[in-house]
Amino acid sequence: MPDATKHILLMDGPDSKGLIYHVTGVLYRHNLNIIHNDEYVSPSGHFFMRTEFEGTFESDALLTELNSTLPNAEGITFRLNPKRKKNIVVMVTKEHHCLGELLIRYAFDELDADILAVVSNYNVLQPLVSKFGIPFHYVSHEGRSREEHEEAILRTLAIYEPEYLVLAKYMRVLTPDFVNNFPNRIVNIHHSFLPAFVGANPYRQAYERGVKIIGATAHFVNNDLDEGPIIAQNVQEVDHRHTAADMATKGKDVEKIVLSQALKLVFSDRVFISGNRAIVL
Amino acid sequence: MPDATKHILLMDGPDSKGLIYHVTGVLYRHNLNIIHNDEYVSPSGHFFMRTEFEGTFESDALLTELNSTLPNAEGITFRLNPKRKKNIVVMVTKEHHCLGELLIRYAFDELDADILAVVSNYNVLQPLVSKFGIPFHYVSHEGRSREEHEEAILRTLAIYEPEYLVLAKYMRVLTPDFVNNFPNRIVNIHHSFLPAFVGANPYRQAYERGVKIIGATAHFVNNDLDEGPIIAQNVQEVDHRHTAADMATKGKDVEKIVLSQALKLVFSDRVFISGNRAIVL
Amino acid sequence: MPDATKHILLMDGPDSKGLIYHVTGVLYRHNLNIIHNDEYVSPSGHFFMRTEFEGTFESDALLTELNSTLPNAEGITFRLNPKRKKNIVVMVTKEHHCLGELLIRYAFDELDADILAVVSNYNVLQPLVSKFGIPFHYVSHEGRSREEHEEAILRTLAIYEPEYLVLAKYMRVLTPDFVNNFPNRIVNIHHSFLPAFVGANPYRQAYERGVKIIGATAHFVNNDLDEGPIIAQNVQEVDHRHTAADMATKGKDVEKIVLSQALKLVFSDRVFISGNRAIVL
Amino acid sequence: MPDATKHILLMDGPDSKGLIYHVTGVLYRHNLNIIHNDEYVSPSGHFFMRTEFEGTFESDALLTELNSTLPNAEGITFRLNPKRKKNIVVMVTKEHHCLGELLIRYAFDELDADILAVVSNYNVLQPLVSKFGIPFHYVSHEGRSREEHEEAILRTLAIYEPEYLVLAKYMRVLTPDFVNNFPNRIVNIHHSFLPAFVGANPYRQAYERGVKIIGATAHFVNNDLDEGPIIAQNVQEVDHRHTAADMATKGKDVEKIVLSQALKLVFSDRVFISGNRAIVL
Incomplete structure (x- = not known):
């Protein structure tokens, strides 16, 4: 069931090269538009990213692709929330x-x-x-x-x-x-x-x-x-x-x-x- | 002549889909590690990004690839500064x-x-x-x-x-x-x-x-x-x-x-x- | 008619020697207890004082005495307010x-x-x-x-x-x-x-x-x-x-x-x- | 030996009625001009006052008169400092x-x-x-x-x-x-x-x-x-x-x-x- 409103993707896990590239690539290929993107890497090497985006997509498929796109997804967590009260x-x-x-x-x-x-x-x-x-x-x-x-x-x-x-x-x-x-x-x-x-x-x-x-x-x-x-x-x-x-x-x-x-x-x-x-x- | 220290890439221009993806992709393929990445899109649709990264690369080649990687690079400006006083x-x-x-x-x-x-x-x-x-x-x-x-x-x-x-x-x-x-x-x-x-x-x-x-x-x-x-x-x-x-x-x-x-x-x-x-x- | 609660005396006018002394003297002789006293003299020589006090007194008599006690009361204004909503x-x-x-x-x-x-x-x-x-x-x-x-x-x-x-x-x-x-x-x-x-x-x-x-x-x-x-x-x-x-x-x-x-x-x-x-x- | 510059009188001790009146009276009779006067009474009933004044006076005589002028000077401390570095x-x-x-x-x-x-x-x-x-x-x-x-x-x-x-x-x-x-x-x-x-x-x-x-x-x-x-x-x-x-x-x-x-x-x-x-x- 496709969603039509704004969404928030929350991601965190061990930092490695290319995380931003791979994740934004999935959104790009799904024709989703990033409104805000914020990242932080802690001194101990933990990566956090919040991506606010808009567009139409199928949640399960998107999450599956996000998980499979990373060279090393071990320890990485994705959460996908509609923007709502x-x-x-x-x-x-x-x-x-x-x-x-x-x-x-x-x-x-x-x-x-x-x-x-x-x-x-x-x-x-x-x-x-x-x-x-x-x-x-x-x-x-x-x-x-x-x-x-x-x-x-x-x-x-x-x-x-x-x-x-x-x-x-x-x-x-x-x-x-x-x-x-x-x-x-x-x-x-x-x-x-x-x-x-x-x-x-x-x-x-x-x-x-x-x-x-x-x-x-x-x-x-x-x-x-x-x-x-x-x-x-x-x-x-x-x-x-x-x-x-x-x-x-x-x-x-x-x-x-x-x-x-x-x-x-x-x-x-x-x-x-x-x-x-x-x-x- | 390759540089060996930390660098800062400054980019701004009209916003379009995939900007973060394309730019971080170039850095990824050059095996450069992003330390900090911050973006902002103004209400009028102007995109700004500051990427602090480390690794070894050839400046002219990197800038050339950055300019050629974007589907629409018109109006986009890149500046590449070594991190120095x-x-x-x-x-x-x-x-x-x-x-x-x-x-x-x-x-x-x-x-x-x-x-x-x-x-x-x-x-x-x-x-x-x-x-x-x-x-x-x-x-x-x-x-x-x-x-x-x-x-x-x-x-x-x-x-x-x-x-x-x-x-x-x-x-x-x-x-x-x-x-x-x-x-x-x-x-x-x-x-x-x-x-x-x-x-x-x-x-x-x-x-x-x-x-x-x-x-x-x-x-x-x-x-x-x-x-x-x-x-x-x-x-x-x-x-x-x-x-x-x-x-x-x-x-x-x-x-x-x-x-x-x-x-x-x-x-x-x-x-x-x-x-x-x-x-x- | 005597008042029994807390009161606020507001005074302002041209500064001169002894203002605090004379005013607090009137309150002292009426057996009134000062809770807070704040003064300010502006760079142009205008004196402001707010005196919060408690005790029983007759308002008109107090104001009359305040006005008569100053060697030079010209331009001095007194206001006496009960402390209330x-x-x-x-x-x-x-x-x-x-x-x-x-x-x-x-x-x-x-x-x-x-x-x-x-x-x-x-x-x-x-x-x-x-x-x-x-x-x-x-x-x-x-x-x-x-x-x-x-x-x-x-x-x-x-x-x-x-x-x-x-x-x-x-x-x-x-x-x-x-x-x-x-x-x-x-x-x-x-x-x-x-x-x-x-x-x-x-x-x-x-x-x-x-x-x-x-x-x-x-x-x-x-x-x-x-x-x-x-x-x-x-x-x-x-x-x-x-x-x-x-x-x-x-x-x-x-x-x-x-x-x-x-x-x-x-x-x-x-x-x-x-x-x-x-x-x- | 008379002083000619600005001075600061610091006073503290148990609160009682008339403290401001009596102290400012001594300064008034010595023809000293109060520039700033600040007081505070703590919830436990301790009185503090800082009086900045100017004029010519004899320190020992002033302190003696300050101590003798109060009906109850027990526990009251006076300090008299010239305003200096x-x-x-x-x-x-x-x-x-x-x-x-x-x-x-x-x-x-x-x-x-x-x-x-x-x-x-x-x-x-x-x-x-x-x-x-x-x-x-x-x-x-x-x-x-x-x-x-x-x-x-x-x-x-x-x-x-x-x-x-x-x-x-x-x-x-x-x-x-x-x-x-x-x-x-x-x-x-x-x-x-x-x-x-x-x-x-x-x-x-x-x-x-x-x-x-x-x-x-x-x-x-x-x-x-x-x-x-x-x-x-x-x-x-x-x-x-x-x-x-x-x-x-x-x-x-x-x-x-x-x-x-x-x-x-x-x-x-x-x-x-x-x-x-x-x-x-």
Whole structure:
């Protein structure tokens, strides 16, 4: 079945001579037009390429030819995605600033994603979500073990089968078991300039250390809450007059913008994961 | 005569299908290894590509094959540069901050260029230049018409045949006749965030307008002093407590860093010029 | 009638010896506690002071004593404001990003202001506003002269008697007659780093000039749309790959944050206006 | 003996009502003119004030009156400094970028300090220092215990009796015994955005963590090399294409500017130290 829209080809694997030549040759012979092409070779010799192209083709045939065209295709991975919106679920606790940002963007079709539902361990953000006509699932952790709580969340998520989970200030640590359900598919916003101030109360820590700049970090969640490949970071100046609360207020503006910018990169298939690093092409 | 080091291939022209494929194919058949490859297609359909590669080859043969390999080579330009330091002359007036920055970098081999000489219409910076053992040419404009002054400068420059002229706070306007001697080869640092505050005394203008951010702009000089493609810009926050003099002091830090960063881009053959825009690959 | 909460004393006038001493003396004798005190003396010798204090006092008596305590009070102005939320009306055209930001902040009591109503010359943002239960007034300019349109807006505003008008991407030029109704009480967000790119389509202008940084400016409106004292500015990096549309998208994030930050300063009585400059204490 | 130039009064202690009033009253009665006055009260109730003033007075008498004028002077400290350049010694290891910056600024009288000497545990920077006619002391650590080495440095420093030591990329840890000789008088530049990447090779650590922003921190040295009150910080964007070496190159620009800006604050008596925080007025 031929596709007619824009597509994105993601390729990565061990670097060798002629990779760009061979891959662009396949597209050329299929009469496909490259709109953007970006490559990166890591210092350890791993090759990454993102090719955005347009034209009509048959997916399976194209992938087969890509795999067979390389003199040495061992370890090379190809992924071929239509350029389209992703399906996501947003998880929150009590803070509204990141969620509000995502809802406004979604309402005006600026998110490159459809928000299928919002899941929270508190119900305080239900009124905000309901303004936008999106399902809100209140899954309290009260009286449940961590495992029971995560099971309940997973049952809710199973309804929606999201491609990505966005932790928009979800303030509970997720277990590795939970995270393993969504490998490289959970994006978190952390309220510090990681790796500074890992853990709880980063603005309190920042105040006590007397820093002159605060920041926020959007990253994939793999093992624990503050690790995982960093997608985007940004910062804002503060001074000694800022209390920890002032820093938190100012930091929220950074958090929501950084999260939105990271999601834009992820949802447009620009982010490769390589060990603990994110390659953004 | 074969070359043995790293090289940079610059290509630009009308976009068409297969450009990347055909060019990388030539390099592949010559057994040359691509280290970095960056392309850009402008909204108007102009294709730019910078390919950094290594290996041994014969320049003329490679260029001939590149030109003949394209189905439609009309309007396509290839340039093939060895990766090496550029020869430059720096022009200054009285301010030392940009010149000092360049001299320190040059003294420690961080400039990607050799400073052949410094030319100035005043002699106040001669002591600084002499510390670094570089020829200093004092070419006063006193008692000379603009044309006579520029003629005198051109005679001095003819000794050195620089590839680039760097205007490191050279505060006189150059005539089109002078500029035409160095097409796309003069880099200027302007002490404002262009196009804000074109012309004289930009910090005074910035103070009077009450701006909250000041900046600096490194750009090619083509027609007049404050126009030409922008290579790099940066900014710094100010507030109402900054006098025009304070802004100038703070701005100098931005100016010298922006100029250095722009020169790094230019000297590594990363900058294409397209009309009044600089494409930095 | 005694007040019991926090207050802000704003003072400005010609500088002379002892101003701080005399004013803080009055507060000391009234047993009022200074929380923050900020002063600024301009290069031309104008003194500005903002004193935030707490305690119980009688306003008229305090102001009388302040005026009589200075050896030379000529030209000195005192303003005494309780620390409280301002009443505002927001004016918009079709773009939602700044309005959405203000609505979310207002919904969670983070705006330091009450949004009494939203007025627009189009009705496209009515659905967004209605989510938040705020009156929306659609005052079309179709079939009306500029004066008739502004008259209609003024009639609507008369219902609410706002202390401040916020132009959150209101894209029509206001006449001096209109502006004179709200001296120093209209805040506009301009989608460029003023004074660069005054006028229409600043992102198109920025693209064509090939700038490497774009910005936004929040300012008071006095005479025409792009002049007036600048309250806050911020910027974001771009490169040649950004089309004018990409710059606009990226710029919107800057615009909404800059507008919010400027409003926070204005609504907390931190901004003095001095000619065409804003003094932010 | 009366002084005739500008002076700076630094005051700090427990907050109480009337502090500004009483202190400015003393200056008023002495007919001294306040140029700038800045205060800050910490959340824990500690009051800081920096008063820059001009006029003629007798120092001892002024300090006596200041101490006696307060209803409760217990715990209040006054310091009265003439506004003048500081005497400093710069310590370096092998990297030139911060030292070069300081030397150029010093050569053009922009440092607010006199560099009495440069001390290094290597001799590689001697040629640079000698260009500027400043004594260079090579005090090798080879074949010496840490204590012996520090003793040798202290003997050298004793010649100059500097008011401040500037560690401009001095790469050895100083012992508490050494540091105790210069309480709150040692300024260090650390090549990371502290507290991220404490310790050795921060750019290597930053690369491996895949951060998108790097930074530098200027701080007082109290106990160990990477702690102590932070005076200034700044950052620069990086991406996955930056190797650890690229990050170091880019970071050096930030380091030297941050160090210079921090020194400007310290040398103009703007920095109070409060526990582990720097209050910059």
